[in-house]
Amino acid sequence: MGFIFKGFGSSGTFAHGVHPPERKGFSDGAPIEVIPPPKKVMLPLLQHVGAPAKPAVKPKTDVVLGDKIAEPGGFVSTAHHATISGKVMKTGIVTLTNGRHVPAIPIKAGNEEQLSGQALWEDIFGGEWPRDVDNYSSKEIVDAISAAGIVGLGGAAFPTHVKFVPNEKKPVHTVLVNACECEPYLTADYRMMLEASAPIITGALLAGRAANTKNIIIGIEDNKPKAVEVMKKAAAGTGITIAVLKTKYPQGSEKQLIMAVTGKEVPLGGLPLDVGIAVSNVSTVAAIARAVVRKKPLTHRVVTVTGAGIKNPKNLLVPIGISIGELIEYCGGLTKDAARLISGGPMMGFAFANLDAPVTKGTSGITVLTHKDVQKEDETNCVRCGRCVDVCPMNLVPTKLALASRHKDIELAERYNIMACFECGSCAYACPASLPIVQLVRTGKAVVIAASKK
Numbered sequence: 001m002g003f004i005f006k007g008f009g010s011s012g013t014f015a016h017g018v019h020p021p022e023r024k025g026f027s028d029g030a031p032i033e034v035i036p037p038p039k040k041v042m043l044p045l046l047q048h049v050g051a052p053a054k055p056a057v058k059p060k061t062d063v064v065l066g067d068k069i070a071e072p073g074g075f076v077s078t079a080h081h082a083t084i085s086g087k088v089m090k091t092g093i094v095t096l097t098n099g100r101h102v103p104a105i106p107i108k109a110g111n112e113e114q115l116s117g118q119a120l121w122e123d124i125f126g127g128e129w130p131r132d133v134d135n136y137s138s139k140e141i142v143d144a145i146s147a148a149g150i151v152g153l154g155g156a157a158f159p160t161h162v163k164f165v166p167n168e169k170k171p172v173h174t175v176l177v178n179a180c181e182c183e184p185y186l187t188a189d190y191r192m193m194l195e196a197s198a199p200i201i202t203g204a205l206l207a208g209r210a211a212n213t214k215n216i217i218i219g220i221e222d223n224k225p226k227a228v229e230v231m232k233k234a235a236a237g238t239g240i241t242i243a244v245l246k247t248k249y250p251q252g253s254e255k256q257l258i259m260a261v262t263g264k265e266v267p268l269g270g271l272p273l274d275v276g277i278a279v280s281n282v283s284t285v286a287a288i289a290r291a292v293v294r295k296k297p298l299t300h301r302v303v304t305v306t307g308a309g310i311k312n313p314k315n316l317l318v319p320i321g322i323s324i325g326e327l328i329e330y331c332g333g334l335t336k337d338a339a340r341l342i343s344g345g346p347m348m349g350f351a352f353a354n355l356d357a358p359v360t361k362g363t364s365g366i367t368v369l370t371h372k373d374v375q376k377e378d379e380t381n382c383v384r385c386g387r388c389v390d391v392c393p394m395n396l397v398p399t400k401l402a403l404a405s406r407h408k409d410i411e412l413a414e415r416y417n418i419m420a421c422f423e424c425g426s427c428a429y430a431c432p433a434s435l436p437i438v439q440l441v442r443t444g445k446a447v448v449i450a451a452s453k454k
């Protein structure tokens, strides 16, 4: 790529991390396709970080695309909207890909006309997008984000309005748009940059306006030269900076991205706001543009369906609540040697088996691995090589965290800051003994959380 961003005293990268095989080639050349509207969607009331949403419609109510069906259950929560037109059915329970059982509102399509195909694409991302956003007030933007039920679409699903509510004690001086998509296999954000750059730029400007800052930076890794080119063109004349970063995993994690772009370190246990930065994913800012400019809620998202276990890998624009099985079927189904389904990518995703699980606002991809992909060496004893420590981007000591988890030693786990682990998987990837470090850390964190509630 040649040019690596070195602004604000940064080096265009972060310390530690790993270089897993990228495997983006399955789907990075596949333009986004609009999946036909399904006959039914299941909309979970908890598909975001925070409190569950509360139903705002009764069974048998007729709804059209975009009608509100659930209210936020608190400040850190979000509304949800009908993602197809149809009839609301009795609230049921769905099992999400992370294994959680949560209440969900079903909507069944009847004979209503559904917005679909190119018309749906145009409605969501097409047409003109303003560059002058000064006529919108910060409050107007934050209210529109909240009303639209927007959460972080990179996978975190944190309610977006919370990041942009003005905070006098911790003002935001930089909006950082996360376009790294460092997780292997996934290409949804990449295709969004190639095919929907205009709403992304408008959304980034609106995010800056909401936070009262003109300092807006879009961080893209240097393994996506076409996206860099498109976004540079689209951002010309807006004052937005495109920062090209050295490709490394997990650069898409907020703290590592902040370090790579600004050289600032978010304190352990702290938030980006502690260093005056609001981070938003690139697809999320496109949703912000739609919410503010067109007053339309978040009803659809782009999902990558990929891997050697999928017959025809694709990037799809899908309604939230559609079953994952329908996405796989649309992609020609599973190959004979498909072995493991993962919601997300192989580094941070969750393995699941239930094809009825719905796509949620945080579903960025479905990766299907084959038997060959998942063959792994047998677990052996720790050889004390220290590689896990060398690669941990949070400067943690994964061996100690694993030990604390095995012994349910809460004091040891807390002493070694287990809660600062964001389960990036770098340690497990680097471990020559094939130790399941991330699973152990997950268990250890659950034990610490349970103990803190007693």
Ligand code: SF4
Pocket: 391, 392, 393, 394, 395, 396, 397, 398, 401, 420, 421, 422, 423, 424, 425, 426, 427, 428, 437, 438, 441
């Ligand atoms: S300990 Fe946690 S943060 Fe550190 S490498 Fe392992 S999974 Fe990533």
Ligand code: SF4
Pocket: 381, 382, 383, 384, 385, 386, 387, 388, 389, 398, 399, 427, 430, 431, 432, 433, 434, 435
């Ligand atoms: S990488 Fe694996 S074998 Fe090496 S010290 Fe860490 S846990 Fe032990």
